[in-house]
Amino acid sequence: PMYLSGAPLHTITVSLLNALMEAMPGVLAVGEQGGDVQVSFSAGINKENLAETLGTGVVPTTICSDLLKPGGYGRLAPMLKRLTEEMTEAGCRDLPAWRAHRHQLAVQAGHRDAVAAHVDAMVNGDENELYSLAGNEKLPREVDHVLEMWGCVACNLCVTVCPNDAFFRLPTPEDSGIDGRQQYFVLMELCNECGNCMTFCPEEGDPAQIKPRLYIDENRFATMPGQGFLLTSENGGIAVTAREGWEAEVPRLHEMLNASEGLPLDASTV
Structure with a gap:
């Protein structure tokens, strides 16, 4: 086709x-x-x-x-x-x-x-x-680097080209040990995996699959494959539960999502 x-x-x-x-x-x-x-x-x-x-x-x-x-x-x-x-x-x-x-x-x-x-x-x-x-033969910019969960060229294209507004970004914490001035996240209840972010991402890989995939729906979190993190409300903040095999990322996620510029959702609604 x-x-x-x-x-x-x-x-x-x-x-x-x-x-x-x-x-x-x-x-x-x-x-x-x-x-x-x-x-x-x-x-x-x-x-x-x-x-x-x-x-x-x-x-x-x-x-x-x-x-x-x-x-x-x-x-x-x-x-x-x-x-x-x-x-x-x-x-x-x-x-x-x-x-x-x-x-x-x-x-x-x-x-x-x-x-x-x-x-x-x-x-x-x-x-x-x-x-x-x-x-019309000019192709999107590419860099010879495999996309990873943390750190990238921080071009913001995944944020601006997503038709569902599923991506958001947060500043990289100081002394975090990860590259990049900003980190990118996917709100999975908004993402329909259309692939548009992958089309424009200059690095090799699919941002919707590689960047931290955040869920607020427990049932969806339980049934969707791949890496993912369930967010729940905890004492006015955000608690993070990782899918098996991704527990090591929880402290870093918890720090960023509970920072002053954290999750772009009201914590009480999570």
Whole structure:
């Protein structure tokens, strides 16, 4: 099986939409087609193509892949800022006006509609570099080091790319004997093991499997495989119980989770 997202999926999906609109005029509710078959769109939307995609008239349009890159949900603000700037420059106060504007520009340029114009720009125009191999062949940064439970390059990517907010970080205690200015932890009730952290981690290994896996649900802790630590409330603080074979890590975990910047949860709810 093959999974596509981002630039290649955007190119294929818009091209398919263009072919359908050519083959079935007046059927799809896209732009000025006037059809009654609604078309939703979720394929490689990013800051560079959000405005143009919305201008084609597909509704609703959703964003996923770009939010799984470093910056996470923070990437939405630049997208919306770019959209606002382009709409303002064109004198459009809402999306219907923006769609009409993009359709008019497309027709004036000799295209059937905004969808056809978008395809032409991707294949033959100034947008080609955004979707070609040359513009997308750069791989995530890598370092020649195997990821370990304690100590890493502390790039924070596992925190920012996690779609479930399952990772958090804590300062490394002084005189702890472990490397790195920060240590990283996984809240297992939030982690669905999607693998996105492993995609962007520059070290070799899966952060969701290697970094300390913390549980607050006793039943989940008892049934899940691999290393793990159960957290319970104890005298206003956090008690740590390790899965068999990982008991040596308990003192270190206890110190960090009960520090002033400890577990990002109310201890009384654990």
